């Protein structure tokens with residue numbers, strides 16, 4: 001039997017052979033040069049941003065699209081457009097990126113979390129209704145790791161309670177649910193264009209909707225709240241509402257447009273790589289590849305692998321097992337490691353409830369009279385034990401990076417080999433469980449360090 005790399009053997013995947021995301025080529029260079037030659041770098045009606053907006057609105061089948069400088073900004077613009085503010089609650093999922101929840105805080109509203117479905121890792125619609133109060137105004141529904149949430153029951157419940165649904169589709173460009181693309185089902189939808197995402201501009205965001213009033217208000221929020229004259233299209237330097245500076249730039253917009261032309265093709269290659277991995281990894285006892293419900297397509301922003309020590313025949317806790325296997329796979333050359341390490345409500349921000357600082361706003365705001373207030377020192381409105389499914393997931397999952405193109409099936413075969421090597425040698429793997437090894441995707445992979 002070949003010796004595990006963690007035990008001094010030769011790694012399965014050679015260093016430097018896993019390729020970075022995004023895939024940049026001649027069309028991206030051409031797009032960027034076009035901007036430089038034109039000499040327009042930014043502006044509310046600048047040509048690349050305006051075209052990106054039209055192209056993305058068309059892709060999603062929506063009337064309006066606003067390009068912005070981040071997905072986080074798009075989320076806040078959506079809530080501001082719907083006039084969600086102090087005194088209100090916004091429901092999101094316990095397993096997501098912080099921005100799905102902090103957008104509510106940025107509007108001085110209070111986030112409320114719902115636990116996840118144990119198979120899809122998306123918001124569990126069966127647990128949604130119990131989280132709704134008369135203060136709930138909106139839902140921010142993340143489509144996690146590239147798989148859309150179960151939108152049919154979510155939309156039904158939202159309609160019954162007159163709630164606005166904002167899809168957080170930052171991880172799901174091009175994913176589908178019963179034939180509908182991410183961004184089409186909710187009242188509004190937000191996308192990120194950051195360098196990690198399936199559609200990438202370096203940084204950036206997109207917000208789509210059909211409602212003209214919301215589109216108008218979101219545009220005001222994007223640029224200082226400044227009104228624009230209907231007739232002349234000139235800025236009036238007269239702010240009508242509170243706004244920010246969330247405008248995008250021409251270089252990222254042009255880059256995103258070039259990437260959009262390839263996006264479906266690149267997503268299909270992620271799907272081919274992921275499909276192969278899933279078929280192969282499902283054969284290994286104790287390895288749980290991502291689940292795709294019928295009538296949905298996954299775009300694999302992240303390839304999630306979950307471990308079950310019991311099924312692997314190892315008598316340790318899920319967290320210890322996951323960490324041991326992660327270390328061994330990492331040493332075999334895989335780019336592997338956790339994304340979220342805890343449910344979002346377990347983060348310090350929600351445990352201390354400091355918000356802006358020791359004032360405790362927005363929870364302590366006079367306008368907020370809901371249940372997520374800390375009346376006594378011992379109150380714990382965000383108790384991590386209220387999200388047992390998300391908590392268990394965070395102990396037992398990891399992410400296999402580098403399944404995106406230009407990485408090919410040849411590399412996926414090596415990943416599978418590495419899994420077999422480790423799972424055929426679990427005794428040795430467990431012997432190294434306390435080695436000082438810190439699995440992480442290489443800094444160079446995303447340029448974030």
Ligand SMILES: *Cc1c(COP(=O)(O)O)cnc(C)c1O
Pocket residue numbers: 069070071072073096097099100142168170171191192193194204205
């Ligand atoms: C990336 C991401 C965001 C934020 O997007 P940025 O462009 O990085 O601000 C929001 N929500 C989710 C679920 C994300 O993955």
